[in-house]
Structures are given as C-alpha cells and as structure tokens.
Amino acid sequence: MKSYMIIGQYVPGHSFIHRLDPRTKLMIIFTFVFIVFFANNLVSYSWLTLFAFAAVLLTQLRLGYIIKGITPVWFLIVFTLLLHIIVTKEGPILLEIGSFAIHQGGIERGLMISWRFMLLVLVTSLLTLTTAPMEITDALEMLLGPFKKLRIPVHELALMMSISLRFIPTLLDETEKISKAQASRGVDFRTGSMKSRIYAIVPLLVPLFISAFKRAEDLAMAMEARGYRGSEGRTKLRQLQFKRIDYITAIVYLAVMIMFLFLRQ
Amino acid sequence: MEITFKDVSYTYQPNTPFSHQALTNMNLTIRDQEFVAVVGHTGSGKSTLLQHINGLLIPSSGEVQIGSFVLSKGQKKQDLKKLREKVGVVFQYPEHQLFEETVERDIRFAMENFHIPKEDIQPRIMEALAQVNLEEEVLAKSPFELSGGQMRRVAIAGVLAMKPEVLILDEPTAGLDPQGQQAIMDLFYRIHKERGTTTILVTHQMADALAYADRIIVLAKGSMLMEGTPEQVFANPDLLAEANLDMPEVLTLLNHFEERFGIHIAYQRQSAHDLAKEMIEKLRET
Numbered sequence: 001m002k003s004y005m006i007i008g009q010y011v012p013g014h015s016f017i018h019r020l021d022p023r024t025k026l027m028i029i030f031t032f033v034f035i036v037f038f039a040n041n042l043v044s045y046s047w048l049t050l051f052a053f054a055a056v057l058l059t060q061l062r063l064g065y066i067i068k069g070i071t072p073v074w075f076l077i078v079f080t081l082l083l084h085i086i087v088t089k090e091g092p093i094l095l096e097i098g099s100f101a102i103h104q105g106g107i108e109r110g111l112m113i114s115w116r117f118m119l120l121v122l123v124t125s126l127l128t129l130t131t132a133p134m135e136i137t138d139a140l141e142m143l144l145g146p147f148k149k150l151r152i153p154v155h156e157l158a159l160m161m162s163i164s165l166r167f168i169p170t171l172l173d174e175t176e177k178i179s180k181a182q183a184s185r186g187v188d189f190r191t192g193s194m195k196s197r198i199y200a201i202v203p204l205l206v207p208l209f210i211s212a213f214k215r216a217e218d219l220a221m222a223m224e225a226r227g228y229r230g231s232e233g234r235t236k237l238r239q240l241q242f243k244r245i246d247y248i249t250a251i252v253y254l255a256v257m258i259m260f261l262f263l264r265q
Numbered sequence: 266m267e268i269t270f271k272d273v274s275y276t277y278q279p280n281t282p283f284s285h286q287a288l289t290n291m292n293l294t295i296r297d298q299e300f301v302a303v304v305g306h307t308g309s310g311k312s313t314l315l316q317h318i319n320g321l322l323i324p325s326s327g328e329v330q331i332g333s334f335v336l337s338k339g340q341k342k343q344d345l346k347k348l349r350e351k352v353g354v355v356f357q358y359p360e361h362q363l364f365e366e367t368v369e370r371d372i373r374f375a376m377e378n379f380h381i382p383k384e385d386i387q388p389r390i391m392e393a394l395a396q397v398n399l400e401e402e403v404l405a406k407s408p409f410e411l412s413g414g415q416m417r418r419v420a421i422a423g424v425l426a427m428k429p430e431v432l433i434l435d436e437p438t439a440g441l442d443p444q445g446q447q448a449i450m451d452l453f454y455r456i457h458k459e460r461g462t463t464t465i466l467v468t469h470q471m472a473d474a475l476a477y478a479d480r481i482i483v484l485a486k487g488s489m490l491m492e493g494t495p496e497q498v499f500a501n502p503d504l505l506a507e508a509n510l511d512m513p514e515v516l517t518l519l520n521h522f523e524e525r526f527g528i529h530i531a532y533q534r535q536s537a538h539d540l541a542k543e544m545i546e547k548l549r550e551t
Contacts, residue, residue, distance in 0.1 A: 011282050065281065174361075180321050181362040184354040185423065186346055186378025203374070206364035210409070 015060040017130045022139035024246045044264040073121045077114045084110030133165035155231030178207045268295040272327035287313040289487045298461045302474035305484035306509040311467045315433050319352040320345040350379040353429030355437045359420035369404040372423045393422040431463045471513040
C-alpha cells in the first residue's frame with residue numbers, strides 16, 4: 001500500500017539542492033512555474049529542460065526514482081497531448097481518416113504543452129523530494145511574513161500546514177494498520193461490486209476519524225500545557241539563513257533566466 | 266494447523282530509497298496446537314512475521330504454508346478469506362478496530378463477513394461475551410461509551426467468535442493494568458487448552474513467554490537468533506542480551522536466591538504466592 005505514496009516524498013540527503021535554503025528553492029520554483037509558460041520555441045524549451053535536468057543531477061537522487069515518483073501524472077500528460085492532437089485544427093493536415101484529421105499544428109501544440117507540464121511536475125517534485133516538510137512551512141511563513149500587516153494569520157496558517165504535514169505519515173500508518181485489522185476480520189477491499197467496496201470503506205473510515213479526532217485533542221492539550229499562545233513573541237529554534245550557496249544559486253538562476261529571455265521568440 | 270516458513274524473506278518498499286528488509290531467510294515450523302511465543306526487540310521483524318500467517322503480507326521470496334494454504338510470490342491469487350477465517354488476529358490495541366454502532370454488531374461483523382450460518386451467530390456472540398467476562402448489557406451499547414479495558418475485551422470477543430484454528434496475538438495486553446493483563450492472558454491460555462487453538466503470542470514481556478509458551482522463538486534483526494522451550498531459551502542470558510531482551514523477573518529472583526542461600530528452586534510455573542511459600546519453607550529447613 002505504502003509503495004504508491006512516493007510522489008514527492010522527502011528523501012533525506014546532503015546534496016547541493018538539499019543544502020539550499022528552503023526559501024531559495026521556493027522562490028526559484030515559484031518563478032519557474034510562471035516562466036515555463038513564456039517558452040515558445042524549441043530552443044527556449046530545451047534551455048529550461050537543460051536547467052531542470054541540471055537541478056535533477058544536483059539532487060544526487062536516482063533519476064529512475066524521480067521518474068517513478070511522477071508516474072501518476074503521466075496519464076494527465078498523455079491525455080493533454082491527445083486532446084490537443086484531436087482538437088487543434090491548424091497547419092497542414094498530416095493524416096486523414098474519414099472526417100477526422102490530424103493537423104501538424106495540433107501535434108506541435110500538444111507536444112509543447114505536455115513538455116511544459118512535465119517540466120512543471122519535475123521541478124516542483126524536486127522541491128518536496130529535497131526539502132523536509134517543516135522547512136517548507138518555515139520558508140512559507142517567512143516569505144509570507146509581510147502579509148501579517150494585512151491581518152492575515154500567517155503563523156497560524158503555517159502551523160496548520162505543518163501539523164497536517166506532520167500527521168500525513170501517522171495517518172497513513174494508521175490506515176494501513178486498521179485496514180489490516182479489518183481484512184483479518186474478513187473485509188475485502190479489493191474485489192466485489194462497486195457497492196460492496198464502498199461499504200468496505202466504512203470499517204476503515206470510522207476508526208480512522210475517531211483516532212484523528214483523538215490525536216487532535218491530545219495535541220491541542222499538549223500544546224496548551226506547554227504554554228503555546230500563537231505567534232506573538234515566539235522565536236524559532238532553527239533560524240533560516242541565506243548562505244553563500246544561496247547567493248550563488250540566485251545569481252546563476254538569474255543568468256539562466258536572462259538567457260532564456262533572449263532565446264525565446 | 267501446522268505453520269511452516271521456508272526461506273522466507275520480506276522487503277518493505279522494494280526499489281526505493283526507503284527499502285528495508287524486515288525478514289531474512291526465515292525457516293521455522295509451528296506445530297498444530299502449539300503455544301509459541303515470539304519475542305524480540307523493536308524492529309526485529311515480529312510483526313512482519315505474523316502478518317505472513319494470515320496472508321496480509323506475501324513473502325518477497327520463499328514460501329509460507331498454513332495448513333493446506335501455500336503463500337508465495339509466484340502463487341496464483343487464492344481465496345485469502347478462507348485462510349483468514351481460520352487464522353484470527355488480535356492486533357496491538359485491537360480496540361482501534363471497533364467501528365459499529367453497537368457492541369453486538371461489532372462482534373457479529375467478522376462472522377457475517379465469513380458467512381457463518383445465521384442461527385450460529387447469536388450463540389457464538391453470547392459465548393464470546395462470557396469468555397471475555399463482559400455483561401450482557403453492553404451488547405446494546407456503543408463500543409465508544411465503554412472504558413478502554415472493556416473496548417479491548419469487545420474487540421477480542423469479535424475475534425474469538427470467529428472460532429479460529431490459529432490465534433495470533435500481537436502484544437494483546439499492552440497498555441492494560443496488571444490485573445487486566447493477567448485476566449486476558451489467562452483467557453487466551455484457556456482457549457488454547459480447551460479448543461486446541463494453535464497460538465502465536467508476540468510479546469515484550471518475558472514473564473508471559475515463560476508462563477504460557479511451549480516454545481519461544483527469539484528474533485533479532487529479521488532472523489531467528491534462538492528457539493527452544495522456555496527453560497532452554499532462558500538458560501542463555503548472554504544470547505538474550507544480544508537480542509536486547511531481559512530475563513523474566515521470576516528467574517532472576519530464583520537465580521539470586523540460589524546465589525545468596527545456595528538453595529535451588531526449580532521454576533514450574535508456580536504463582537508468585539506459591540513461590541514465596543516454597544522459599545519460606547526451604548529457608549526454614551536450613
């Protein structure tokens with residue numbers, strides 16, 4: 001069951017990318033997501049792809065593992081490709097079957113869009129693969145800090161996010177345990193009609209919710225007992241600090257992006 | 266039912282950076298109607314071992330045979346439900362598996378899944394309830410109104426009502442008070458004797474292994490370190506220490522007693538009370 005759950009799961013390590021400040025990674029990926037949409041020719045796409053693969057190499061993770069991690073998205077990528085090939089009616093006709101025609105424009109468009117999609121998924125999965133969830137929330141909290149002035153409860157939102165992230169593995173473990181216990185009592189999650197399979201989920205969901213509520217209560221109690229009162233006057237054990245590799249990365253990234261502006265049409 | 270492990274290895278999350286081999290070339294036989302205790306430190310592969318016995322895990326290599334069922338990787342998909350009906354499992358904190366609106370329906374749940382004839386269900390519920398020493402009134406209550414100890418008894422009743430031929434107990438007494446622990450262990454031992462249930466107890470408590478088991482299997486790092494009768498296993502304190510396990514308190518006491526007074530008292534599953542008496546008598550004689 002667990003083996004499906006590797007989409008972007010954090011893999012501890014000491015590579016260059018692992019050591020970057022999470023804020024650097026977050027900002028780079030955030031801007032990259034926008035910039036990908038400005039690529040409009042083969043050269044600019046290749047340039048971004050080169051950048052993405054350089055980043056992949058720097059993580060020192062096995063490429064096969066990363067590719068496997070984005071498997072669930074493959075379906076979406078292929079689907080987009082097909083959709084564009086069928087719908088777009090531009091350029092010379094390549095193939096005609098009855099009233100249905102495939103245009104060259106459709107193939108070009110489809111390839112471009114799915115390429116874009118792949119780049120997005122690949123780069124964003126690098127963030128979660130190399131950054132511990134807690135680091136990501138810390139970075140988000142700091143980057144969104146200015147919004148506190150607008151009375152947006154940034155700290156509380158970040159706390160909610162880190163608590164949810166913290167409990168994902170716990171709840172997954174719990175789900176596995178309960179589903180095994182119920183399987184031992186003769187519940188069959190895998191076969192049978194749709195209806196019986198939906199009913200089979202009830203013995204899984206009820207205990208899961210009960211334990212989630214119980215955990216939430218315990219956690220709230222433990223936090224209060226230790227004097228938690230929200231963000232005011234609260235300091236952090238791990239202060240994020242930009243280091244030399246972050247400045248170097250930022251400069252290189254900027255250079256890559258300026259180059260990209262020249263390469264696009 | 267006899268249970269045989271042949272060269273069984275199991276790896277969690279193979280081909281990922283998280284892959285972890287939990288069992289390595291495990292070979293063991295558990296005879297029909299035997300009471301076996303499996304002991305080992307956290308992460309020694311105990312839980313993995315027992316999940317193979319009712320088909321929750323299929324060996325990565327090797328094969329497990331339970332009665333006439335054979336589980337191995339190449340094996341065609343078979344009806345695991347038939348196997349699970351015969352192998353009851355009491356998991357750690359079994360009260361976490363309760364979900365029904367009433368106690369009665371929760372006890373009934375497994376029997377309905379296994380298609381036990383309708384007329385048999387009610388008598389079995391009553392029998393199981395009596396075995397775990399609960400009053401009839403709880404049947405109509407929601408399991409979530411009960412105390413922790415009572416919830417555990419309800420969950421155990423649900424497994425006992427299946428009348429399994431093999432009973433797997435994964436630390437069934439964890440988190441109970443001492444009287445509760447004793448009562449639950451006595452219950453399982455009685456069922457083992459009365460019904461001839463093959464029983465496999467996973468435990469941290471050496472005292473339980475010593476008191477109830479015909480045979481003890483000591484696991485360390487996914488392999489079998491030692492096996493034998495409690496007498497044989499506990500005659501090997503060094504090997505036990507290697508597996509990070511303690512001697513049962515009773516045996517430690519008797520050893521100290523022998524060192525101090527030079528009197529040997531054999532441990533024959535006496536109660537603490539009888540043992541104290543025996544000690545006093547032996548001391549008077551000298």
